[in-house]
Amino acid sequence: MGLMKERIDRIEGLKREKNAIILAHNYQRAEVQDIAEFVGDSLELARKAMETTSEIIIFCGVDFMAETAAILNPDKKVIIPDKGAICPMAQQLFADDLLVAKREHPDAEVVLYVNTLAESKALADCICTSANAQEIVKAMDAPTILFGPDHNLAYYAQKTTSKKIIPVPEHGLCPSHHQIALEDLIKAKEAHPEAKIGVHPECIPDVQDNADYIASTSGMVRICKEVEYAEFLIGTEVGLLHRLEKEAPGKKFYPISTTAVCPQMKMHTLEKIEVALEKEKPEVVVPDEIARKARRAIERMIEISK
Numbered sequence: 001m002g003l004m005k006e007r008i009d010r011i012e013g014l015k016r017e018k019n020a021i022i023l024a025h026n027y028q029r030a031e032v033q034d035i036a037e038f039v040g041d042s043l044e045l046a047r048k049a050m051e052t053t054s055e056i057i058i059f060c061g062v063d064f065m066a067e068t069a070a071i072l073n074p075d076k077k078v079i080i081p082d083k084g085a086i087c088p089m090a091q092q093l094f095a096d097d098l099l100v101a102k103r104e105h106p107d108a109e110v111v112l113y114v115n116t117l118a119e120s121k122a123l124a125d126c127i128c129t130s131a132n133a134q135e136i137v138k139a140m141d142a143p144t145i146l147f148g149p150d151h152n153l154a155y156y157a158q159k160t161t162s163k164k165i166i167p168v169p170e171h172g173l174c175p176s177h178h179q180i181a182l183e184d185l186i187k188a189k190e191a192h193p194e195a196k197i198g199v200h201p202e203c204i205p206d207v208q209d210n211a212d213y214i215a216s217t218s219g220m221v222r223i224c225k226e227v228e229y230a231e232f233l234i235g236t237e238v239g240l241l242h243r244l245e246k247e248a249p250g251k252k253f254y255p256i257s258t259t260a261v262c263p264q265m266k267m268h269t270l271e272k273i274e275v276a277l278e279k280e281k282p283e284v285v286v287p288d289e290i291a292r293k294a295r296r297a298i299e300r301m302i303e304i305s306k
């Protein structure tokens, strides 16, 4: 029996023994996706974390996703196999900076991307993900919205509303998506002229404006499976191609940029997952007061995007 197969068997045994579940984001390594009970986008993972009856959640994603699961499930143990999986975008908006922006715009409501620190979420009126950003902004009461930290997602949210969206900070971005250039898209289209173009709303406006579809990671999987086309250019982190190829085996998928890799998402390995299950750590713990306030904003999002 190969070493990898032995490890997978041990992980499966530990999951059963401890009543644990593995939730994995769409950008995880292929082998991590393959041993997860559920693979999805940020919104789906938050929902799954709420639904599960398992006592332990092994969360294979970045810090803010695991924190969201912990905030929504104060009675469960949420474990992240590598604590270093920290989303750089979420580090671009600290609570103090948000407080300054709120003081400057006292009548604005605050919509924060789920890719934020729990302390910042605690100051938000509502959270959004890439799957519901346009819907959430439209559902807010105020005509002015402070929106952060991703200014590319703010551009996307602005497309379907006449509300005034103020990005905070001015130029928050995801390094992996921001580097996908219009020239990459043009070259990829020249190489595959029949392919439809699907991109994530964290991409720059020029890339969004030249795409056929803009969607969350799972949204892209759904679209590529449903539409009749056979070839797609994909503008997001390359990890999504594993799910696309698995779930739409007859179709062809090409990354617009092969260097669109999120190193933090790749930190979780089977080895680290086995250790995390054995030791039941590192646990993700959000202080009660912050969790209580952040939960309100996350639950408001879930309520709106039912």
Ligand code: 13P
Pocket (backbone or CB within 6 Å): 026, 040, 041, 042, 043, 115, 129, 130, 131, 174, 202, 215, 216, 217, 218
């Ligand atoms: P999704 O919610 O679309 O999966 O996006 C999460 C993310 O971090 C994209 O970089």
Ligand code: SF4
Pocket (backbone or CB within 6 Å): 062, 087, 088, 089, 090, 115, 174, 175, 176, 177, 202, 237, 262, 264, 265
């Ligand atoms: Fe954060 Fe970008 Fe990685 Fe998503 S892809 S987790 S936004 S750094």
